[in-house]
Amino acid sequence: MWFKNLQTYRLPAGWEITANQMETQLARHVFQRCGSMDMQSRGWISPRKDENLVFSQNQQFLIAMGTEQKLLPSTVVNQIANERIAEIEEQQGYKLGRKQSREIKENVTDELLPRAFSRRSTTFVWIDPVNGWLIVDAANAAKSEEVQKLLFDSLDDLPLSLLKTQQSPTSAMTTWLATGEAPAGFTIDRDCVLQAPNEEKATVRYSRHPLDVEEIRAHLAEGKTATRLALTWNDRISFALNEQLQVKQLSFLDIIKEEAESQAETAEEQFAADFALMTGELSPLLHDLVSALGGEQEKI
Template identity: 60%
Template sequence: MWFKNLQIYRLPAGWKPSPEALETQLGRNRFNPCGPMDPQTKGWLPPTDEPALAHAQGPYLLLSLAVEHKLLPSSVVNQTAQERAEELAVQQGYPVGRKQLKELRERVRDELMPRAFTRRRRTSVWIDTAGGWLVVDASNASKAEEVLEMLGKSLDEFPLTRLNTAMSPVAAMTDWLAGGDAPGAFTIDRDCELKSPVEEKAAVRYVRHTLEGDDVRQHIAAGKLPTRLALTWNDRISLILTEKLEVKRVAFLDVVKEEAEKQAENAAEQFEADLALMSGEFSRLLPAIVEALGGEQPLQ
């Protein structure tokens, strides 16, 4: 349940449909497994064992988008179609044309689709209605956009914007590395990636390596810019901040998880305790990231 990647967006503070309205609107696109001829389906599933599609805990909401798709590689379709084309060529006495081959591929795909294996994945969404935050647990923007598209399709009102800060992450991370320190409750860890913005995009990666040496500053002086930087916030969460204002490799340190474990006696209570701890940490971490990047700046 603990999020590992954060794609961060903004909602107007106080935006919160009623539970009944939210359930009805999400229910328009409730998840259904792939039918025999469906290459892919997507929709909302309850994030817990309870039937509600939106799990509420105080001002926080947890949603879960399920995507299921058939595993039917084009190489299998092409190979089977080619074998049938060769047989057909012998029967009719002349080679199969382009149009015939296309029709064969479509026929083969329709025949194999009902027998194809399926793969299902889930993407979680955390919403802080009081603070106006929406976070998608996705490793890249395209997976997050998939979720946002379904939210826009499901909800009557969805006034979402991308988070925009006064300083770009690249500029801020450059300052932190050059000065050897991060602001506020952040500390610089031992992973970093520096890239040249010109020529062949030359890159230098540091993994579990101290970043306080002169070599890092020399790379920056030579024009390389940080695109990823490992940080720890408040001795409670470690993370990677990227040039795109994505937060990756989020890890809640032992002190946080131990607090959650003390509050639970069974699996259901553990889930609620985990969600409460994660929500509380995120509600403080996200404003701290914004502050470290010079504050929030509305999109023009």
């Protein structure tokens, strides 16, 4: 349940919902497994694998989107379809048109789909009405948008907007690297990505490499900017920030997880302790990160 990525959205001050209200509204779109002819299915599942769709604690909510996707590689479909097309062309003595070939591929897909293997995944969402955060633990924007769409379909009122800061992450990260000074509460780690602003987008990646060296400053002097930078916050959480204000590779240092383990005796208590400590750490991290980027943009 410990989040590894933060796709960050903002909720306006005064937005409220109870756990019961959320439970009722999410129940309209409970996860159902793929039917025989479905390529994909998504819906809400229990975040702690019980009968509840919402885990609520200290005015914080945890929900989870379940996704099932059929695995039907296009190479397999094309191979079988091409064999059938070749047989028909040999029998008839002429090539099939695009429409006929497309119909054969569609028929092959329909035949194979009921027998295809499926893959299931879970995406967690943390909702913090107190501080106005909605956080999706998704590695990419596409998965986050799937969650957002399902949320809009499920909840009656969700005035959601992407987090935007006064200073762009790229500008801030480039300055931090150039000066060798991270903002208060943060330290610069040993990974970064530098990219040229021209059409070629020449890219240099550093991994487990000192970043306070002349080589880095030379790239910056040439006009490259930082599009990804590894940071640690208060010696408690390490992560990578990218140019889209996405937090990646989130890692809670061992001391935090040890605190959670010391507070729990059962699996239920462990889940609650993990969630309490995670949200208790992430709220101030997000506050400090937004401050380091000049604060939030005012909504027009």
